[in-house]
Amino acid sequence: MLLVLPIIVPMFMAAVLLLIPWVRVQRWGAHVGALAQLGCGVALFHRVSQEGIQVLHVGGWRAPFGITLVADTLSSILVVAVGVVGTAITAFAFAGVDPRRESGGYHPLLMVLLMGVSGAFLTGDLFNLYVWFEVMLVASFVLMALHRTTAQVRAAFLYVTLNLLSSSFLLTALGILYGQSGTLNMADLSAAWQQNGPPRLHLPLAMLFLTAFGIKAALFPWFFWLPASYHTPPAAISAVFAGLLTKVGVYSMYRVFTLLFREVPSWVFVLIMVISAVTMVVGVTSALAQRDFRRVLSFNLVGHIGYTTMGLGLLTPIAVAGSLLYVVHHIIAITNLYLVGGIFLRLRRGSEFERLGGLYRTYPVLSVVSMIPIFALAGIPPLSGFVAKVVLVKATFAAGAYWLGAVALAVGLLSVLSMARLWDEGFWKPAAPDADKAKPIWPMVVPICALTLLSLGISAAAEPLLQLTSRAADQLLNPEPYVRAVLKEP
Amino acid sequence: MSSSILRTAARVLMPLLVLFAVFLLVRGHNDPGGGFVAGLVIAVAFVLLMFADGVEAARRSLPVSPWHLLGSGLLVALTAGLMPVFVGRPFLTALWAHLGPERWDVLVGTPLLFDIGVCFVVVGVVLTMTFSLVED
Secondary structure, eight states: OTTTHHHHHHHHHHHHHHHOOOHHHHHHHHHHHHHHHHHHHHHHHHHHHHHOOEEEEGGGOOTTTSOEEEEOHHHHHHHHHHHHHHHHHHHHTTTOSOHHHHHTTHHHHHHHHHHHHHHHHHBOBHHHHHHHHHHHHHHHHHHHHTTOOHHHHHHHHHHHHHHHHHHHHHHHHHHHHHHHHSOOBHHHHHHHHHHHOOOTTHHHHHHHHHHHHHHHHTOGGGTTHHHHHTTSSOHHHHHHIIIIIHHHHHHHHHHHHHHHOTTSOHHHHHHHHHHHHHHHHHHHHHHHTOOBHHHHHHHHHHHHHHHHHHHHHHOOHHHHHHHHHHHHHHHHHHHHHHHHHHHHHHHHSSOBGGGOOOHHHHOHHHHHHHHHHHHHHHTOTTSHHHHHHHHHHHHHHHTTOHHHHHHHHHHHHHHHHHHHHHHIIIIISOOOTTOOOOOOOHHHHHHHHHHHHHHHHHHHTHHHHHHHHHHHHHHHHOOHHHHHHHHOOO | OOOHHHHHHHHHHHHHHHHHHHHHHHHTTTSSOOHHHHHHHHHHHHHHHHHHHOHHHHHHHSSSOHHHHHHHHHHHHHHHHHHHHHTTOOTTOOOEEEESOTTTOEEEEHHHHHHHHHHHHHHHHHHHHHHHHHHO
C-alpha cells in the first residue's frame, strides 16, 4: 500500500483542488498535498532501506499479467526528491504565480505533474512508464501554455512536438518489444532474455529507447527544445520542470539499460559516453554565450545532464554511484536556482542581465543564500556538486576513460566561469539605474533558504549519501534481486 | 449557425446517446465498452447540443460544470481503488457483491464504480476542452 501512496496522494489532492474554487485554499491544499507526498516518500524510503526492494501487484494481478509497482533504492531516493521539490514549489507558489494561471488550474495541474513523476519512478512496467510520461507531458504542456502569451504558446508547441516525437519513438519500441516477447514487464523481460538470450532487433530496440529517453533527458542532438522553452513560464512552473522532468528521462535510461540492454555491443555504451561528453561541452559553452539569467540556467541544466548519464556509459559501480549522487545534488540545486530566477522576475520584471545587478547591496542575506546553490552547481569545494564531480572523475580514470575525465574536468571549469558570471551579473555588479525597489515576499525566500540548507546538508552528508547511491548502483548493476522480487510466488 | 433540422435532431438524439452510453458503461466489464467510451459518447451528446443551440445552452443543460465533473470523477475512481485496501487487498483489486433478491442476482463490483469515475473524468475533460475552444 505504501508503494502506491506517492501516486494517489497527489491524485487525491488534484481531484479535491478541482472541486475547490478558492485560490487561497488551493494554495494550502497543494502545499499539504506535496508535504503528504514527501512524508509518503520518506516512509517508503525507510521501508526500502529496512526491508529491501518493495513490490506491489496492483489489483492483485501478478506480474507479468498486471501492472507492478517496484521501489528499489534508486526509485525511493527519487520519490523523496519529488516530494522535496513539490514542497518547495508549492511553498514558493504562495507568492509567485500569475493570477490567470492560478484560476486556470495551476495547483491541480501541479499535483497531476507530481503524480506522473512519482508514477514513472515507481512503475515496473514499460507501457505503464509510457502512460506516466504522457501524464507528465499533458500536465506540463497545459502548465506551460496556460497563460497564452505568444512566446509561451510558441515555446509550449515546440516542447510538446519534441516530446510527442519522443513518445512515438518509445511507443514504436514498445510495439516491437511486445510483438517479440509478449510482455512489457521489465523484470519478466529481463528474466526471459537472461534465459533465452537477447531477441532479434535487440540493438535497434536499444537505439529506440536511447532516442526516446535522450529526448526527454535533453541529451546532445535532441536538447534544443529545453532552452527554447524552459525560460518562458514563471519560476513556480519552470523550477519543477527543471528539477524533475529531465531526471525522469535519465532515470528511465538507467532502468532500461541496466535491466534489458546489458548485452548490446559495447560501442553503444561508448556512444552514451560520447553523447554525455558532447552534451556537457555544448550545454555549458552555450551557457557562456547567453545574456539572461534563466537562459544561462537552462543551458547549464542541459550541460550538467551529461554528468548524470556519464555513469551509464562507464557502467562501473562507482561511476553509476557518482552519477546518481550528481542527480540528487542537481535536482536540489537547479530547482533552487530557478526559484532565485523567480525572485529576479519579481524584483526586476525580467531576468535579462541588463535588468539585474545590485542585489548584494539591497538583499545581502538573500544573495549569500543564493550564492551557495550557484557555487554548488559550479562544483566549488566543499559544496555538493564538487563531491559528485570528484567521484565521477575518479571513476573515469579508474575505468581508463581518460578523455571523458578530461572533458568532465574542463566542463567543470567552464561551468565555474558561467556560474561566476551569473553571480557577478545578478548580484555583484552595480544595479541597473531603473531597477525598482519592490521587496521580495517571504514565501519566495523561505523555500530558497530551505533548499540551500538541503544543498549544504548534501555536502555535509556526502559520505553516507555516496554509500546510499552506491547501494542503488549495486542494485542497478546486479538486477537479479529486482527480478526475483517482482517474479517471486507469494 | 442555427438550423432547425439540427436542433430538432439534437433534441431527439441526445437522450438516445446518453442511454447508449449507459448501455456501453454497464456492458463494459466483459464486452467491448466501458467508462472511457461511455464518457466519449456522453460528451459527444453535449457537443451536439452545443452545435445546435450554442455553448451557453450546452453548459446550462449540464447540471454541474465539466471542471467539477473531472474532479469528482477522479475521486470516484480513487474510491473504487481504495475500497479493497480497507479489506486488506492490494490497491484496485476488484470486489464483488450480490445485490437484490435471489432470482435476479445482480453482481455489482468496484470495477463498475471505477468505470463510472473514468466516465465522469472523460466527460469533464472533453467538455472542458471543447467549450473553452469554442468560447475563445
